[in-house]
Every structure is written in structure tokens, then in C-alpha cells.
Amino acid sequence: MKTADPELMRAINRFTVLDTIRRHGPISRVEISERSELSTTTVSAITASLLDDGLILTRHEGDIRNAAARGRPRVMLELNPDAARVVGVKIAANHMTFVVSNFCGETVSTLSLPIRVNRQPIAVIADLVEDGIRRCVVDAGLGLQDISSVCIGFPGVVEHRTGLVRSSPILSEPDIDFAKEMSERLGVSTIVESDSHAITLAHHWFGKGRDLDDMVLVSLEHSLGLGVLHGGQLFRGAGGLSHNLGDLMMGSGLAETVRLSALAGEAAILEEHIQHARFADAVRLGRGMAVAETLIAAEDDALILAATRAGEAVGIAVANIVTLFGPPRVVIVGSSLSLGEIFLKALSESYRSAIPSSIREVADLVFDRSPDEMWAQGAAVVALWELYESPWSTTGPASTPQR
Known part of the structure; x- marks a missing residue:
């Protein structure tokens, strides 16, 4: 045996x-x-x-x-809140958010930088992340020598165990070993994680799932992500792989394959307006969904149709996830919630139509406009999670080979 x-x-x-x-x-x-x-x-x-x-x-x-x-x-x-400090980072297409947390997960300092990261060279992104981490640590009255671990949350497909960012809409290249790059720059053990996994743990520790050990989180941002928590543990694939919900198949035919991102991704929702210069600037600055909400309120037919189509597609996807995992709660977060009542109504009605009657009452759908600081705090939780599991000596976590 x-x-x-x-x-x-x-x-x-x-x-x-x-x-x-x-x-x-x-x-x-x-x-x-x-x-x-x-x-x-x-x-x-x-x-x-x-x-x-x-x-x-x-x-x-x-x-x-x-x-x-x-x-x-x-x-x-x-x-002991002073036993360790960690840094959590959320990287988005047009801004970065940093959090320094103590050993209890409580925030010590925060920093938000409105910087366009999308498709910058890897070295430039690493420079920006390094500067942001150093500044946030200084704002906390600390030095890098006081930091036990750093976790950086990326949108896309991340292989947590190896430190590889396999693909991300904000990176120009695939298979980037960002964990190794930042560990060498900072001299601090650095982890990379899917941003959807990070926000899942943030809600498990502090948010809409803090009373649960089993839950699902769906993130609707620049990319579409999924976090599954079972028995208090994150479910990851081979090599600690995260899940890109946008790649979920929604249908196929002789002419094309339809994935969720083509119906409910930010680019798909905004594509008919992106050619207008003022709207394009809003998208580039991360204000696309907020402007879309205003246009929907003004009865813009194209955006109403796009938001309705996106909500219906997400509702079907969530119903499929609930059918597979049967969680007691599904937390839905992200910028797409800014589309407002039309999007939420389409999602909810589509979900109710698609969910099998036998499990219709199993899961509660909860919508939350989680602030960027919470996403970064979730990345800090990922770092703390690993420290909690690590063997320690009286001088700190036992050293492990850097990636």
C-alpha cells in the first residue's frame, strides 16, 4: 500500500x-x-x-x-503579524497595483501606477514592476531585505509551479519565465500566478467566499479567467497551470470555431466602437467599459447588443461550470460588470435557462466589483499561502533554490 x-x-x-x-x-x-x-x-x-x-x-x-x-x-x-511581509502585484494592460501585506494578510501599503503595460518589451515591463515593488516597499517603511516573498498576478495562462507565463494578452511573447527574471532583479523569491487565482484567494480570505472552502470565481477582465477552490485549496492543472476561461468552446461549425472570448471578451464587446478615436483612447487608458456603460445608458444599439450577447455567453459558461463542479457559490468579478443591468440581466437569464433543473438551487451567483487593490492583495495571499506551508527556521523561511 x-x-x-x-x-x-x-x-x-x-x-x-x-x-x-x-x-x-x-x-x-x-x-x-x-x-x-x-x-x-x-x-x-x-x-x-x-x-x-x-x-x-x-x-x-x-x-x-x-x-x-x-x-x-x-x-x-x-x-504574529510581523513574522513576515510579502508583496502582491496585479498587472493589467494599462495599470499596475502593488500591495505590501503582513503575515496576517493585512495591507501595510498600496501603490497604483497608471502605466500602459500592454505589449511593451519584457525588459521594460520588468523595469516597471521592479520600480513599483521597490517604491511600495519603501512606502511601507521597509527594505527589500524585509520582504520574504513576492507574487505577481498576470492575466492569461500561467504555470505557477515553474514560473512561466505561457500566454498573456499583455505580453508580446509566449513562455516568459517572469518569476526567474524578477527573483534575480530583486534578490527575493518571486512567484507568478494567474490574476484570477489571486482574486479567488482574496475572496476566500477577505471577500465573498470567506465563509466557504468550496467556491468558483469567474473573472471578466481584459481576459476571462477561472478560479476553482475545493476543500480550501486552489485547483490547478499540470505544472500549476491556470485556466483561461476565454478559450472555452461555445460552438463550432464548418466555417469557424467559436470561443467564449470571441463573444464575451472586452475586445469583442467594444470592437464596433474601437475605430472612433475618443473611444479608442478610453480603451487604451482602461476606461473602455466605463464609457461603454455610459453609451448603453444612452441607448447605443450596437453596445446593447454586444453586452447582451456577452452576458448570454457568460451565463451559459457559468452554467456549464456549475454543472461540472456544483459549487455553493460563484463569485463573478471584473470590468465587464461595468456594462450594467443589461449585461447582468442577460447573464442571469441565460444561466437560469442553461442550468439543469436538478441543480438549479445549488449555487448562488454573487457579483462583486472588486477593486484593483483586492486583486493585488490576492497575489499577496498566494505568497503567504506558500510561506504558511514552508519549513521555517528561527531566522525565517527555509531557503529554496531560486527558479
Whole structure:
């Protein structure tokens, strides 16, 4: 009989304990055992190690109702916010957002730069990202030597385990090892992740999915992304591969193949207006969807048709996802929500028509206009997630070979 890898089990148990303390702390060891379903012996051993490494702190709570009460006060455990700091980055076509977070995931500093990144040379993008990270770290009153890890969220297809950005609408080349590039520049371990995975974890920790360990997130931005959380863990493909929802097949015929991006991508929605100079400038500056919302309110027939078609296509895609995974909640985020009621109504009605009657009441659809800072905070959560699983010494996370 094949047994589990002991190191993997230790990492899983360690993460489980730290995450339980993060979510429910201050919390006692007994409560950790009950919530995590780990034995009290395992919890005691792990928390002792975490205390030695300075990752958690103790808090003694007596019986405050009766000052004369005898007995030992309860020892409660909580995360040490100063145990580590990480940087999360959201890269979009026309802006970058940076967040420095402490060990609890709380934001220490933020920075937003309205810079056109789309199709710039890789070296230029790396320069911009490096400068933004350094500035955000300085704004937090820190230096790069105080940062344990950096995570950069990209739209597109990202191979988390290897650090490859396989394809992204904002990069001019495929298969870019951006993690290695930034690790060497910063001298800090750097991770790349799909931006849809990052915002999924942000909602799991702080947002619309914080009460759930199973959920699906659909991101409707410059590209269309998917995040699937099961048992509190992100589902990734081979090599940590992310999912490009825009590549989902919506139909095919003798003449052409139709993918979701061709119906519901930002470019598909705005294509009939992009030739107008003023609208083209709005798109280039990341204001395309906001201007589209104004034009829809003014009853622009072409945009109303495009928004309706996009909503119907996304509704069918979401119904297919719910049919496959049966999540209790689907969180839908992204700039396409700016299209307003016409888009949302078309999506909801299409979803209701496409979902099988047997599971019609399984999933709640939740719409959220998540700010850019939350996407960057999600990237910081990805970095923290890996730190929570990592072996530590008393001086910080154990060193790992850089990519």
C-alpha cells in the first residue's frame, strides 16, 4: 500500500494549523484540534514549532467575569503579524497595483501606477514592476531585505509551479519565465500566478467566499479567467497551470470555431466602437467599459447588443461550470460588470435557462466589483499561502533554490 509523503503531510498539517489560527484566532489548541480535525498531539507539536519560529504569539485569557476566580488562564494563540511581509502585484494592460501585506494578510501599503503595460518589451515591463515593488516597499517603511516573498498576478495562462507565463494578452511573447527574471532583479523569491487565482484567494480570505472552502470565481477582465477552490485549496492543472476561461468552446461549425472570448471578451464587446478615436483612447487608458456603460445608458444599439450577447455567453459558461463542479457559490468579478443591468440581466437569464433543473438551487451567483487593490492583495495571499506551508527556521523561511 502506498503511503503519503511525510514531508507533504507535514506541510499540509502546518498550513492547516496556521490557517485555522488566521481565520479563528485568538484560539486555543483544543479548538484548533476540533476545527482542523488534527490530533491534539499533532497540534501541540506544530504550535510549539510555530512559537519557536516566531510565527504565532500567545495570549493569556483569564476569567474576566470573576477576578477572584482561581485556576490557570487559558493560553490562546494568534498569528504574529510581523513574522513576515510579502508583496502582491496585479498587472493589467494599462495599470499596475502593488500591495505590501503582513503575515496576517493585512495591507501595510498600496501603490497604483497608471502605466500602459500592454505589449511593451519584457525588459521594460520588468523595469516597471521592479520600480513599483521597490517604491511600495519603501512606502511601507521597509527594505527589500524585509520582504520574504513576492507574487505577481498576470492575466492569461500561467504555470505557477515553474514560473512561466505561457500566454498573456499583455505580453508580446509566449513562455516568459517572469518569476526567474524578477527573483534575480530583486534578490527575493518571486512567484507568478494567474490574476484570477489571486482574486479567488482574496475572496476566500477577505471577500465573498470567506465563509466557504468550496467556491468558483469567474473573472471578466481584459481576459476571462477561472478560479476553482475545493476543500480550501486552489485547483490547478499540470505544472500549476491556470485556466483561461476565454478559450472555452461555445460552438463550432464548418466555417469557424467559436470561443467564449470571441463573444464575451472586452475586445469583442467594444470592437464596433474601437475605430472612433475618443473611444479608442478610453480603451487604451482602461476606461473602455466605463464609457461603454455610459453609451448603453444612452441607448447605443450596437453596445446593447454586444453586452447582451456577452452576458448570454457568460451565463451559459457559468452554467456549464456549475454543472461540472456544483459549487455553493460563484463569485463573478471584473470590468465587464461595468456594462450594467443589461449585461447582468442577460447573464442571469441565460444561466437560469442553461442550468439543469436538478441543480438549479445549488449555487448562488454573487457579483462583486472588486477593486484593483483586492486583486493585488490576492497575489499577496498566494505568497503567504506558500510561506504558511514552508519549513521555517528561527531566522525565517527555509531557503529554496531560486527558479
